[in-house]
Amino acid sequence: MTLLHRRQLCQLSAAFVASAAIPGSALARTDDNLVSDDWSDDVAILRSAWQTLHPGLYRYSTPDQITARLDDLALAWTAPATFRQRFLALSRVTASVQCGHTYPNPYNARAVVRDRLYPDRALVPFRFxxxxxxxxxxxxxxxxxxxAPGTIITAIDGVPTSELLARLIPLARADGTSxxxxxxxMEVRGEDRYETFDIHLPLVLPVRDSARFTLADGTVVAAPLFTLTQRQAGLPASASTAPDANPWTLATGDDGxxxxxxxxxxxxxxTFDWKAWLAGVMDALASSQSRGLIVDLRGNEGGADCGDIILSRLLVRDLALPRDPSWVRYRKAPEALLPHLDTWDRSFFDWGDQAVASDERPGFFRLVRDGDGASDTVIRAEGQRFAGPVAVICDASTSSATFAFCRTVKDNGLATLIGQTTGGNRRGINGGAFAFLRLPTSGIEVDLPLIAGFPLTPQPDAAILPDLAVSTTARDIARGLDPQMAAATAHILSR
Known part of the structure; x- marks a missing residue:
């Protein structure tokens, strides 16, 4: 099942955001004054959409638990509160679904909503x-x-960073209990135009204009905070590439x-022909004298199944991978919900004969389109085989398609995983097709995955462990060291 992540959803839905109706009067205010408007009708729409369309709603929660959380949200969205307090209440509910693709997506939000998510000056003046x-x-x-890089911050405005992290974790999207x-x-890495941490820190700590940062040696540094414009101005070029640009790099060192x-x-x-480029790279490596290959997937949340081309050059013979059956909750989306739903392919709202009722999973339809009904995914052994040692560097960002790639290389011994435990979850992922649910009164958008994969056999609530776990220390950062790359290099050279 091909999965998209937040940056692709932003690109695919940009036209819908631009043409959407202007939100109601509740969003006309951009300060912290109390919002007295009743937003409970939005909760009713969210409840209906989730219960009829979301295939993974009850993967980790019972219907009673979801009902109780939405009831609490309706109450919170009725009582007077600031916009950020209401957004905080929503974030808790969406995060509780334990789905990495269910959340209020800033990339798909209208500008007026994003303005309220990013107060004038509330962003820490560093990446971390x-x-x-x-x-x-x-x-x-x-x-x-x-x-300076390697500086350890232990508190902000007197609040220990350990406490801040504990407040932030329940607001983050992820599959299962990862x-x-x-x-x-909840890190700021310079990989995104809209950092999750930047949105949520002001929700749990009312910082603005400046803050006091306590360092590990007890020193307190008072510093001005950043605006979103300042944050984005300092992003590396890799955070935003042109449509025809190659986002990948290949380099061969003196070590071969x-x-x-x-x-x-x-x-x-x-518009970059990535398939041809990657196939050419892999074939060239196979015919060269390369000592080995390191594939660095850190920060990669997935997207297209790019890894299949790499796999095809590592195989001796075709590889059949068990395919998690794809399921949807509906054959045709309710007419009453359609005014609130956007997507890039309206066929997602009417699966027709592609959605087949099955006794195997009551209340669901088995999706049989574009190979979704096949029992296996077959990776063909193609091109020139690369027979050298391969290491894949992974971290907690690797999810969706990169999660599936890491699972395949580890389960089949095709490469050595090095780094940190991945994102994603062995119990299956929701994705493949998406709706952008636009709540009319609040103006907030919530991403809604429409397809779920469920494994044929019981699986643990867990991601993929690396073969060789390698962590990063503050000293590594201060010295400009990359311990994961160093470990991968040493592994290849030892083979």
């Missing part, structure tokens, strides 16, 4: 990673020398190892 519940600076956006994925989303860096597989809207 979470290490042992402390913020470790990876890049000083401020440029004043106060937050903590690593949630923590990863080829390193293929793939920060995204989100190429649906791309």
């Amino acid at each position: 990673r979470w290490i042992d519940s402390a913020m470790v600076v990876t890049h000083d956006d401020e440029g004043q020398g106060r937050f 903590i690593g994925k949630r923590i990863s989303l 190892i080829a390193r293929l860096t793939m920060p995204t597989w989100g190429l649906y809207n791309s």
Whole structure:
């Protein structure tokens, strides 16, 4: 099942966002004044859409639990509150579904909503990673020398960072109980125009204009906070590539190892002929004297099945992979919901004969389209086989298509996984087709996956563990070291 991630959904839905109706009067205000409008009708729409369309709604929660959470949200959206307080209540509910594709997506939000998600100055002036519940600076956006890479932040405005992380984790989207994925989303890495952390920190800590940062040695640094414009101005070029640009890099070092860096597989809207390029690269590597291959997937949340081309050059013979059956909750979406739903392919709202009722899963329809009904996915052994050692560097970001790739290479011994536990979940993922649910009164959009994969046999609520776990320390960051790449290099050279 091909899965998209948030950046692709942004690109595919941009036209819908631009042409959507202007939100109601509740969104005309951009300050923190109390919103007294009754938004409970939006909760009724969300409830109806989830119950009739969302195939993974009850994968980790019971119907009674979902009902109770939505009831609480309806009450919260009736009582006077600020916009951010109401958004916080919604985030708790969407995150509780434990689906990495169910959340209020800033990429699909109208500009007026995004303006309210990003207060004027509420963004920390640096990029960072979470290490042992402390913020470790990876890049000083401020440029004043106060937050050098490797600097450890232990508190913001007197609140321990461990407490802040505990408040943030329940607001992050992820499949199942994966903590690593949630923590990863609450980092600021410079990979996205709209960082999850930047949206949610002001929801749990009312920072604005400036903040006091406590360092590991007890020093307190007062510093001005950033606006969204400042954050985006400092993003690396890799965070936003042109439609015809190649987002990947291939470099062969003096050690003879080829390193293929793939920060995204989100190429649906791309005019770059990635299939031809990647096939050519793999065939060239097979005929060269490369000592080995390292595929770096860190930060890659998935997209197209780009990994199939890599797999096809690692195989001795065709590989049949068990396919999780694809299921939907409806054959035709209710007419009453259609005014609130956008997507890039309206056929998603009427599956017709492609949705087949089955006693195997009552209340669902088996989806049989584009190979969804096949029992196996067959990866063909094609091109020239690369027989050298292969290492794949993964982290908690690797989910959806990159999760499936990591599972395949590990389960079939095609490469060595190095780094951190992936995102995704062995119990299956919701995705493949999406609706953008636009709640008319609040103006908020919630991404809604429409297809679910359910494994044929019981699976653990777990992601993919690396063959060789390698962590990063604050000292590594201060010294500019890359321990995962170093470990992958050492592994290849030892073969």
